[in-house]
Amino acid sequence: MIAAKVRPARSRGGYRAGRVSLGWIATFCLPALVLYGMFVVVPLVTAFSYGLFRWEGIRPAEFAGLGNYQEVLTRYPLNEEIPAALWHNLLFFAGTMAIQNTVGLGLAVLLYRNPRGKRLFQTVFSLPYLISPLIVGYIWSLLLSPTFGPINFLLRTAGLDAWARPWLGDPDTALPVLILVNAWQWIGGPMLIFLAALGGIPRELEEAAAMDGASKFRAFWSVRFPLLMPAVGVITVLTFIGCFNLFDLVYALGGSDGGPSGAMDVLGLLYYRTAFEGGTNSIGESSALAIMIFVVVFGVSVALERFLRRREVRM
Amino acid sequence: MSRPESGGRVPGFAAHALLWCYAALAVGPLILVVIGSFRSNADILRQPVGLPDSLGFDNYLRAWQTASISTYFANSIMVTVAAVALCVAVSAMAAYALSRWRFRGRALLAAFFLSGLMIPAKLGLLPVFYMFQSMGLIDTRPGLVLLYAAGGVPFSIFVIMGFVRGLPTELEEAARLDGANEGRLFVSVALPLMRPALAVVTVFQFAPTWNDFFYPLVLMRSDSKYTVPVGLTRFFGEFATDRATLFAGLVIAIAPLVLVFALATKQIIAGLTAGMSR
Incomplete structure (x- = not known):
């Protein structure tokens, strides 16, 4: 994915072998290697083994093979919570692609065509990007609160009393509000990526199409859009991964139970509850759950990347 | 939002109006938070949107120290x-x-x-x-x-x-x-x-x-x-x-x-x- 884009080193960039001693190589590489190995790689590898044991508190009691996986998928209430949470994650992904990324593309195209004030708009649109999702959640929970929130107040003032509602307390609106709040925060990302991609496309291509008599619309869809496909691919994969990492925002908007009757429950929250609010075998079960989530996300990301790249080549 | 492409070029002012609209949407909530931080709690409960009576830093002091x-x-x-x-x-x-x-x-x-x-x-x-x-x-x-x-x-x-x-x-x-x-x-x-x-x-x-x-x-x-x-x-x-x-x-x-x-x-x-x- 991203790593694959690193170009192989040009030969002129390196010195010949043998000129740098092993001591220097160790001095330069070991600190990063130890830090990264100890606190990222080892825990990740260990996490895989945790799921294979039945645990009693913090002691592994017996080897369970895939027992934990079976347990997690069949035992009540997890067997109902997992599909529900997964469904919310998928709805969230679809909603985010439909709203955040299309609006992001629209803003990028507008800015590309009207570069006056581009820098200012870029900055303003990406401002929420920097704020922690947790804080974004708290900000919106205050703004959307049923009686004293400014949003409902403004709706009532505008005579739209019927629209004023407990946005986050109503199972019907909670998830859509979550998608919108999330899009509000991240829209700067797709916008900047699309803007960079648009800037990288030579104008001559579209001009040539125009000379051949293509309409503006056709020039965009047939010439420019296909060249944006790499950007679309990157954004789709990033959005997908981001959707499954969802935790802080939902925690702030709906607590660790996922809002009104679990309407915003997602896999991240479910994992947290299983790991830290679960029973005696919580380590085994939550590790199995984490690994299933990881395999799905990683597998789908790789497949998406492959699929999009193949389309790119064809176009 | 990518409609601009379909009807040819969007006139500059319309495009800028759209950009400003979105800018308001991006910054508006943050401005509401900043304004709210200068108002008294009683004020906010009485009227959720409004300007502060005076520019005091009491709320900041309370958050910084008491909280x-x-x-x-x-x-x-x-x-x-x-x-x-x-x-x-x-x-x-x-x-x-x-x-x-x-x-x-x-x-x-x-x-x-x-x-x-x-x-x-x-x-x-x-x-x-x-x-x-x-x-x-x-x-x-x-x-x-x-x-x-x-x-x-x-x-x-x-x-x-x-x-x-x-x-x-x-x-x-x-x-x-x-x-x-x-x-x-x-x-x-x-x-x-x-x-x-x-x-x-x-x-x-x-x-x-x-x-x-x-x-x-x-x-x-x-x-x-x-x-x-x-x-x-x-x-x-x-x-x-x-x-x-x-x-x-x-x-x-x-x-x-x-x-x-x-x-x-x-x-x-x-x-x-x-x-x-x-």
């Missing part, structure tokens, strides 16, 4: 600065070695570091938890620093390697002929040239580290060591009815990032598109 946001703030600054410094230091050295020197296993080592870009480090949370327990690092700030620094290594090495490869080697060759050793070459010649990449990485590690909520939620126990995000969950529980103070607390929590953003927009945009060039 101990000052403590959380100091913890966040310590943890973030230490973690980013550690991460950038070790990553710069490794990235330099990996992109400048040829040695056995170089490609493998680079791939090992970069594979971290694709795997969510949070998956290892439980093992980290028990490892920390055996090392006495639970509920300590150094523990958080190590975790954040380690988590930032793949992205930092990725960005710095890409940058170093594009640097000319002549200066280093010249210094080498003058008898400088590898350490000296790195510190005196390469590091100054690497500054733009180091800036991008610093800015890019700062925000996620400052914002992180999951690790301290699980690993920190005592109130006095909370960073801002976990501190806020406590703060929101305690001051649930005091909206004015909540607004002020949120502004304090956001301020450092707005400052970083204002100072480093260029680096941020460069970092966001780091994977996109070519």
Whole structure:
């Protein structure tokens, strides 16, 4: 994915072998290697083994093979919570692609065509990007609160009393509000990526199409859009991964139970509850759950990347 | 929103009107929070939207002192600065070695570091938890620093390697002929040239580290060591009815990032598109 884009080193960039001693190589590489190995790689590898044991508190009691996986998928209430949470994650992904990324593309195209004030708009649109999702959640929970929130107040003032509602307390609106709040925060990302991609496309291509008599619309869809496909691919994969990492925002908007009757429950929250609010075998079960989530996300990301790249080549 | 393409060109003023509309949507909520932070709680409960009567900092004082946001703030600054410094230091050295020197296993080592870009480090949370327990690092700030620094290594090495490869080697060759050793070459010649990449990485590690909520939620126990995000969950529980103070607390929590953003927009945009060039 991203790593694959690193170009192989040009030969002129390196010195010949043998000129740098092993001591220097160790001095330069070991600190990063130890830090990264100890606190990222080892825990990740260990996490895989945790799921294979039945645990009693913090002691592994017996080897369970895939027992934990079976347990997690069949035992009540997890067997109902997992599909529900997964469904919310998928709805969230679809909603985010439909709203955040299309609006992001629209803003990028507008800015590309009207570069006056581009820098200012870029900055303003990406401002929420920097704020922690947790804080974004708290900000919106205050703004959307049923009686004293400014949003409902403004709706009532505008005579739209019927629209004023407990946005986050109503199972019907909670998830859509979550998608919108999330899009509000991240829209700067797709916008900047699309803007960079648009800037990288030579104008001559579209001009040539125009000379051949293509309409503006056709020039965009047939010439420019296909060249944006790499950007679309990157954004789709990033959005997908981001959707499954969802935790802080939902925690702030709906607590660790996922809002009104679990309407915003997602896999991240479910994992947290299983790991830290679960029973005696919580380590085994939550590790199995984490690994299933990881395999799905990683597998789908790789497949998406492959699929999009193949389309790119064809176009 | 991509309708502009269908009917030919959108006139400039219409496009700008749209852009301004979205700008209002992006900033409006933040402005509501800032205004709210200057109003009294009674005012807010009576009328949720309105201007402050006077420009007082009572709410800020209450959030800073009574709600101990000052403590959380100091913890966040310590943890973030230490973690980013550690991460950038070790990553710069490794990235330099990996992109400048040829040695056995170089490609493998680079791939090992970069594979971290694709795997969510949070998956290892439980093992980290028990490892920390055996090392006495639970509920300590150094523990958080190590975790954040380690988590930032793949992205930092990725960005710095890409940058170093594009640097000319002549200066280093010249210094080498003058008898400088590898350490000296790195510190005196390469590091100054690497500054733009180091800036991008610093800015890019700062925000996620400052914002992180999951690790301290699980690993920190005592109130006095909370960073801002976990501190806020406590703060929101305690001051649930005091909206004015909540607004002020949120502004304090956001301020450092707005400052970083204002100072480093260029680096941020460069970092966001780091994977996109070519």
